[in-house]
Amino acid sequence: MATNRNEDRTTGMPKSGPTVADSANSTAAVAAATQQPPPTMPPGAGPSSAQADVPDFLRFASPTEWVDLPSKGKFYPEGHPFHNKEQIEIKYMTAKEEDILASKSLLKKGIAIDRLIKSVCVDRVNIGSLLTGDKNAIMVAARVTGYGTDYSVNLQCPVCAARNENYNWDLSEVAPQQPDMEWLEKHGYKPTPRGYQITLPKTGARVSVRFLNGDDEEKLDKLQSNRKKANLGESRMTDQFRQMIVEISGHSDRTLISKFAESMPAGDARVLRKSYAEAKPDVDMSINYVCGECLSESEVDMPMTAEFFWPE
Numbered sequence: 001m002a003t004n005r006n007e008d009r010t011t012g013m014p015k016s017g018p019t020v021a022d023s024a025n026s027t028a029a030v031a032a033a034t035q036q037p038p039p040t041m042p043p044g045a046g047p048s049s050a051q052a053d054v055p056d057f058l059r060f061a062s063p064t065e066w067v068d069l070p071s072k073g074k075f076y077p078e079g080h081p082f083h084n085k086e087q088i089e090i091k092y093m094t095a096k097e098e099d100i101l102a103s104k105s106l107l108k109k110g111i112a113i114d115r116l117i118k119s120v121c122v123d124r125v126n127i128g129s130l131l132t133g134d135k136n137a138i139m140v141a142a143r144v145t146g147y148g149t150d151y152s153v154n155l156q157c158p159v160c161a162a163r164n165e166n167y168n169w170d171l172s173e174v175a176p177q178q179p180d181m182e183w184l185e186k187h188g189y190k191p192t193p194r195g196y197q198i199t200l201p202k203t204g205a206r207v208s209v210r211f212l213n214g215d216d217e218e219k220l221d222k223l224q225s226n227r228k229k230a231n232l233g234e235s236r237m238t239d240q241f242r243q244m245i246v247e248i249s250g251h252s253d254r255t256l257i258s259k260f261a262e263s264m265p266a267g268d269a270r271v272l273r274k275s276y277a278e279a280k281p282d283v284d285m286s287i288n289y290v291c292g293e294c295l296s297e298s299e300v301d302m303p304m305t306a307e308f309f310w311p312e
């Protein structure tokens, strides 16, 4: 999913500054790289000679890599750093990112991974504004730059419950997920600038949905934990519908949308949920797992454990 930048020099990717650039000096380094070399220098010698006084071990310090965004930069408003960007640039994980992941206080609040993503992105972005699937793609790519593609997990066969204690999940195979377009189009699917439209089978309501970002997920988590504290029942699904529905058959009144989210027939809710799962830009973090005991094949989701960022 990610291409090594050094192998990608000739593909005309944007922002081909020197690989030594880090967050502190990237502006200066890019400026240096775009300057005309003095006439005494051979053509092309400009960028590296501008760093001549940097010791070799620091010159190697911050390689970068391009990550494919599952969203291809669609669904971001104009002016957003990811707007219409099919790929974005990340720095390899360094000791600085390890420090972020090691911080117990950040982990406890669940913001260590957001900090990590912010830290490796070359573009300055508000993490809360990033689509969930794009964050997943950046998270996996960052992990690979730090600790490689081997992720050892404990899998359980969904059919016979046999355990595989040491399954090696190959992270290089994590790729953007492919929507079931045939199913979506059967339900009148139409892409929109922030998401898509779909027609629900029972009510016939034409619903416009936007894809959720980090801020939305945080809000949903907060609603859920508040409910838990108050001993109220689960309502993640209804909350999520409220959050993602922008318009129903031309009506954008929030009270009306809220009422519909609660009272929608089960068949409509199922189609709305499935359409979101199919249409949302994301990386596919599942595999077809063949059980060594009962030989059945089933789709298994990647377990997220400490091993992901603290491999042995």
Ligand SMILES: [Zn+2]
Pocket: 157, 158, 159, 160, 161, 162, 291, 292, 293, 294, 295, 296
């Ligand atoms: Zn089995």
